[in-house]
Amino acid sequence: MTGPTRTDGPSYAYLGPEGTFTEAALLQVPGADAARRVPAATVGAALDAVRARSVDAAMVPIENSVEGGVSATLDAIAVGEPLRILREELVPITFVLAARPGTTLDGVRRIATHGHAWAQCRNWVDAHVPRAEYFPSSSTAAAAFGLAGDEHGYDAAICSPLVAERLGLAVLAADIGDVADAVTRFILVGTPDALPPRTGADKTTLVIPLPDDHPGALMQILDQFAARGVNLSRIESRPTGQFLGDYFFSVDADGHVEDARVADALKGLHRISPGLRFLGSYARADRRSPAVERHTSDDAFEAADAWLEGIVRGGDGDRPGRS
Numbered sequence: 001m002t003g004p005t006r007t008d009g010p011s012y013a014y015l016g017p018e019g020t021f022t023e024a025a026l027l028q029v030p031g032a033d034a035a036r037r038v039p040a041a042t043v044g045a046a047l048d049a050v051r052a053r054s055v056d057a058a059m060v061p062i063e064n065s066v067e068g069g070v071s072a073t074l075d076a077i078a079v080g081e082p083l084r085i086l087r088e089e090l091v092p093i094t095f096v097l098a099a100r101p102g103t104t105l106d107g108v109r110r111i112a113t114h115g116h117a118w119a120q121c122r123n124w125v126d127a128h129v130p131r132a133e134y135f136p137s138s139s140t141a142a143a144a145f146g147l148a149g150d151e152h153g154y155d156a157a158i159c160s161p162l163v164a165e166r167l168g169l170a171v172l173a174a175d176i177g178d179v180a181d182a183v184t185r186f187i188l189v190g191t192p193d194a195l196p197p198r199t200g201a202d203k204t205t206l207v208i209p210l211p212d213d214h215p216g217a218l219m220q221i222l223d224q225f226a227a228r229g230v231n232l233s234r235i236e237s238r239p240t241g242q243f244l245g246d247y248f249f250s251v252d253a254d255g256h257v258e259d260a261r262v263a264d265a266l267k268g269l270h271r272i273s274p275g276l277r278f279l280g281s282y283a284r285a286d287r288r289s290p291a292v293e294r295h296t297s298d299d300a301f302e303a304a305d306a307w308l309e310g311i312v313r314g315g316d317g318d319r320p321g322r323s
């Protein structure tokens with residue numbers, strides 16, 4: 001990615017080139033169609049542009065309903081200069097097999113695409129082009145663009161119908177994803193000075209290093225959420241890369257850090273795992289509010305704090321003591 005210059009209005013990096021599903025996610029952000037958009041070759045490069053403050057935020061994929069977590073993103077946001085997730089976007093995923101006009105399905109020997117896209121079309125490929133080999137590409141759109149050049153080394157690309165159309169490629173087969181209704185979740189990542197407001201239907205993303213290797217370490221972590229009635233919508237373990245068996249957990253929890261139950265769980269987690277990294281609280285794309293039990297509501301936490309304060313001040317907790 002070349003060093004972009006700042007202009008007025010927000011600017012966004014994204015996993016490019018133009019025509020990726022990531023760009024489609026970015027275009028769902030209000031105002032992004034008119035903003036400066038900077039395609040990056042990799043997720044790491046998009047996030048580095050945020051860290052270098054050459055863009056305001058970057059859109060990157062984090063999770064797919066079929067293939068699971070996007071390791072490149074989970075790992076890149078877990079280390080280095082801290083970042084903040086500002087919002088999430090969901091994009092329905094539909095793949096086509098595209099090639100230069102004149103190519104037939106029988107003539108396809110090598111198919112280029114992003115690893116996550118390949119994983120989502122594996123059964124279709126096995127059934128319809130069993131001899132075809134996988135040719136890795138940095139994105140579905142980069143694979144499609146490659147077909148337009150002379151040096152591509154492959155005969156077809158798995159990409160979005162839109163990019164195939166834009167580049168004038170022939171669609172050899174449409175809707176080739178193994179699971180209908182596949183969805184990828186994307187995150188808009190900015191710098192730590194921003195904390196999106198609480199909406200009542202929020203998500204909090206955390207990176208939790210496993211404190212030390214002892215029986216029940218994971219249980220201790222999960223207990224912090226369970227005891228405060230905080231539901232987890234995603235938990236994945238990722239190797240830290242330091243040594244074999246050293247892992248961190250990447251977690252999405254229902255709620256905002258300004259919800260008392262979430263704040264209390266975070267304090268508990270920090271005592272257990274001081275290397276805990278807060279990656280942001282932001283509105284859920286589906287706007288679904290969690291069911292909060294009475295004893296984990298903000299009111300219940302506030303009443304408990306007041307009760308304890310009363311005791312410390314010398315009352316019995318029910319009656320105010322000396323102040």
Ligand SMILES: O=C(O)C(=O)C[C@]1(C(=O)O)C=C[C@@H](O)C=C1
Nearest residue numbers: 020021022061114116139140184
């Ligand atoms: O290659 C693209 O078009 C992307 O935006 C990347 C990506 C991913 O990383 O999962 C996004 C959505 C699809 O699930 C496949 C690929």
